[in-house]
Amino acid sequence: xxxxxxxxRQQILDHYKNPRNYGEMEDPxxxxxxxxxxxxxxxxxxxxxxxxxxxxxxxxxxxxxxxISMASxxxxxxxxxxxxxxxxEALGTDDITEMLGVDISPMRVKCAVLGRQVAxxxxxxxxxxxxxxxxxxxx
Amino acid sequence: MERQEGYAFDVESVRADxxxxxxxxxxxxxxxxxxxxxxxxxxYLDNAxxxxxxxxxxxxxxxxxxxxxxxxxxxxxxxxxxxxVAYEExxxxxxxxxxxxxxxxxxxxxxxxxxxxLVAHAWGLRELGPEDSVVLTEMEHHSSLVTWQQVGKRxxxxxxxxxxxxDGTLDMDHAAECIDDSTAMVSAVHVSNxxxxxxxxxELADLAHDHDAYLFVDGAQSVPTRPVDVGDLGADFLAFSxxxxxxxxxIGALYGRKELLDAMEPFLYGGDMxxxxxxxxxxxxxxxxxxxxxxxxxxxxxxxxxxxxYVDDIGMEHVRAHEDLLAAYAHERLSELDDVTVYGxxxxxxxxxxxxNVEGVHAHDLSSILNDFGVAIRAGDHCTQPLHDxxxxxxxxRASFYVYNTVEEVDALIDxxxxxxxxFA
Numbered sequence: 402x403x404x405x406x407x408x409x410r411q412q413i414l415d416h417y418k419n420p421r422n423y424g425e426m427e428d429p430x431x432x433x434x435x436x437x438x439x440x441x442x443x444x445x446x447x448x449x450x451x452x453x454x455x456x457x458x459x460x461x462x463x464x465x466x467x468x469i470s471m472a473s474x475x476x477x478x479x480x481x482x483x484x485x486x487x488x489x490e491a492l493g494t495d496d497i498t499e500m501l502g503v504d505i506s507p508m509r510v511k512c513a514v515l516g517r518q519v520a521x522x523x524x525x526x527x528x529x530x531x532x533x534x535x536x537x538x539x540x
Numbered sequence: 541m542e543r544q545e546g547y548a549f550d551v552e553s554v555r556a557d558x559x560x561x562x563x564x565x566x567x568x569x570x571x572x573x574x575x576x577x578x579x580x581x582x583x584y585l586d587n588a589x590x591x592x593x594x595x596x597x598x599x600x601x602x603x604x605x606x607x608x609x610x611x612x613x614x615x616x617x618x619x620x621x622x623x624x625v626a627y628e629e630x631x632x633x634x635x636x637x638x639x640x641x642x643x644x645x646x647x648x649x650x651x652x653x654x655x656x657x658l659v660a661h662a663w664g665l666r667e668l669g670p671e672d673s674v675v676l677t678e679m680e681h682h683s684s685l686v687t688w689q690q691v692g693k694r695x696x697x698x699x700x701x702x703x704x705x706x707d708g709t710l711d712m713d714h715a716a717e718c719i720d721d722s723t724a725m726v727s728a729v730h731v732s733n734x735x736x737x738x739x740x741x742x743e744l745a746d747l748a749h750d751h752d753a754y755l756f757v758d759g760a761q762s763v764p765t766r767p768v769d770v771g772d773l774g775a776d777f778l779a780f781s782x783x784x785x786x787x788x789x790x791i792g793a794l795y796g797r798k799e800l801l802d803a804m805e806p807f808l809y810g811g812d813m814x815x816x817x818x819x820x821x822x823x824x825x826x827x828x829x830x831x832x833x834x835x836x837x838x839x840x841x842x843x844x845x846x847x848x849x850y851v852d853d854i855g856m857e858h859v860r861a862h863e864d865l866l867a868a869y870a871h872e873r874l875s876e877l878d879d880v881t882v883y884g885x886x887x888x889x890x891x892x893x894x895x896x897n898v899e900g901v902h903a904h905d906l907s908s909i910l911n912d913f914g915v916a917i918r919a920g921d922h923c924t925q926p927l928h929d930x931x932x933x934x935x936x937x938r939a940s941f942y943v944y945n946t947v948e949e950v951d952a953l954i955d956x957x958x959x960x961x962x963x964f965a
Contacts, residue, residue, distance in 0.1 A: 408908055409963060418964075439920060440904055441934020465934075467902035468964075507569065509908065 408469065408503050416472035421479050426461040430454075433523030435536030437511055442466025444474050446519045448481070457481050457489065462516065469501075469509050474516030476500055486524055492517050511538045546865055548858035555944045557594035557850075560584075565914050580914035583952045588733050588761060588893045588940035589918050590783045593847075597786055600846035604839045612838055613812055613829070627838050630845035631828060637848045638759075638778060639769035640795050644827040647794040647801070648841050652760040653683040655779030655794035656727075658831060659756060660687045662807040663800075664725065670696030673722040675715075675753075677739065678704040678930060679732045682923040684758050688727055698722070704927065708735040708884035715747060723753040730762035730773075731891035734924040734938070735884035736867065738762075738891055745774025754800070760784060764851070764942075765892055766860040770795055782840065787847030791840035794831070801827050808833035851943070859943055863892030866941040866950055870894045873954045879961065883931060893940035895922070898957065901964045903935040909963060910937075913956035 426432070426447035434445045444464035451458045460478040464471060480500060481489060497514050498505050505513045518536055525531045555561050565582050567575030584592065604626070610619035612627045631643035640646055649655045668674070674688050678701045692699035700718045703711040719726060726748040731738050741757055748755040754776040762768055763778070764785030770778050777800070781792035796804075806813055806824060810833040815823045824830040851859060871887030871894050874880050879899040884890055898906055907919035918938045921928045928934065939953055 409905070414963065440902075441921075441928075442902075467904045469905070506908065509904065512904065 408505060408509065410503055412476075412502060413468060413472040416475040417468040420462075420471060420475040422459070422461045422475070423463060424461050425463055426459070429461070431520075431523040431527045433519050433526060433536065435515055435519035435522065435538070437466070437470070437515055437538045440467060440470070440512060442470040442512060442515055444470065444516050444519050446474070446478075446516060446523055448520065448523065450486075455485050455487070457484050457486065460520070464516075466515075467509075467512050469505065469512040470515045473497060473501060473513045474519075477516045477520065481520065489524065490521055492521070514538070548861040548865075549854055549943075551862070551944065551946055554594075554854065557596065558592045558944055559595070560592050561944060565916075566912070580912075583913075583915045583949045585939040585941065585945065585949065585953060586916045586918050587942035587945070588784070588922075588938065590789070591764065591786055591942050592944070593788065594786055594850055596850055597788070597843050597846045600843045601788060601839045604842050609839075611835055623838055626842045627836065630841045633845035633848050634793050635795075637852060638763065638795060639771050641798060644798050645795055645801065647796070647828040647831040648836060648844070649779075649792045649794050650790060650837070651781045651783075651792040652681075652758060652779045653687075655777075655792055656683050656687045656756070656758070658794055658807040659777055659796070659804075660691050662804045662831070664688070664691040664697075665694060666805060668695040668697040668724060670698075671722060672724040673698040673700055673718075673720070675700045675702060675718045675723050675726045675748075677702045677710055677728050679708075679710075679735055679737065679739075679924060679927050680727065680729055681733055681758060681760065682925070683760075684727050684729065684756070685924075685926065688725075697724070702728075704735075704737075704930065707886075708732070708737045710737070710739055712740065712743060715744060719744075719747045719751055719753065721751050723748065723751050725754050725756060727756040727758065729758040729760075730768070731765065732884070732924075733761050733893070734895055734922040734927055734936070736890035736893045736895065737885055738889065741773045741775065749774065761891055761893075764859075765863050767856040776800060782844040782847055785847055786850050787844045788840045790837045791844045793844070798827065801831070806830055806833065810834045812836070854943055862943055862945075863941055864888070866945055866947070867892045867894060869947060870939055870941070870950045870953065873950065874957070877957070877961070880957070881933075883933075883936060892942070893938055895936045895938040897933055897936050898961055898964075901960055903933075903937040905964070906937050906957070906960050909960040910953070910956045913952065913959065915953050915956045917953070 429447035430450045431448035436443045447461045449459045460481045462474045522536045563573050564578045566580040567577035608622040610623040612624040631646045635646045702715045745755045756777040757775040759778045759780040763780035778795040783789040813833040868887035881897045883895045903919035
């Protein structure tokens, strides 16, 4: 079997069917929306910080899209709680595929990393480092 | 297998001309077909994107490079003469195939998109103004939609869209409203690559001509799949690509009525398209070379004619009958599934493709899972984003058929769709 079958292991399907931390947060410290224009995947990530303004206390997300993008955002929402902003910013594509625990076929990587990209851009916008309305992943 | 008795020709002997159909898939994409994981038979149902290339067409390319590779037109030596004759005669063959009046009416382009851009630039940008309108359909491929949209922005011409009805057909009453005395160009897709709809081109031609407008037909999905005659259609321009009809990529054709092409300025300038050049002035070559600047895609042009020979030998009526059979069967099987939405007209009134969505399964997920079963389909917006917005779907899955596909392959598609439904249930 090829890459695709591995992509739909139970964990991915479980997070897709029962997304964790799904919903919009009241008064988040960071909130941002992004999309994959070619897929139509859309994700909003909300982040609440602890009093130190460094530690991520809780994450919520909403969205619409394929199983890979939704499951990845769901797993990321769990993973991020307790991490620092610096640790979020250091998350690379390899970290995401490791978190998913499956091989992601090249054409689907942009689905897998959408949630991470939205969270990272949201932090940068909050700090005034970038000015974008909506994150758009490139093909 | 009573359905197979309905085949219009010997599909197995056609398949024998396409070695790629025998390969297996499933392995590492960086080592095509070589790994131990390449263990699943290929079911190729992405023919609206590109078709495979039969041995006679591959041979035509190899024969050129091995036997008479040379630049065309300016060489006095024998190889150049041989290449020039073959390349020029390829235009005649393509012209004959669609009922055009010889090579003067056939410009070889890179693809359908370039043909659209040629007319948009050489005619649209020069001739159109704010008082004019260009009429498209809501189901245009981006190749036509984006191109005329940009012409509209630059010239001020009003770009209008004929509405698509619920059943995927054009609202012809709306067409009659959109096309009026301001209309200078109607550009319509013959067979929709997203919905499979076969549009009433002759009616659109009559509407356009009643208002002294031209009709540009996007034949990317129709010329490969059915008999097309520009006279019968009433087309002033027709564009299509070789790679969707057993030919190579990098070559397509623009048909234009001779007097229209004659009156148009060139699109691209350079070598091969000029007759006389001074430091101050240049004059242009005869048709069609006026529109083929620079060294053309010679092998691809010659192979284009070989592809035309190949499908014409099967017979375009037979090709159409085969496409109809497979599309109707796929439509019937998919429509039986409660959680599957099938887009476009009924199975007996469509071209050889079926677009659909499975409830709760994103088209990209579906395509990934189908790939595990060796089934190659396309998932996305099929270069029709505004149409998908209208359908309320970000993406759809599309299975599209060609002469070498079989009823068993449609069954394999349905089996794989069932697996995906179970996985996501």
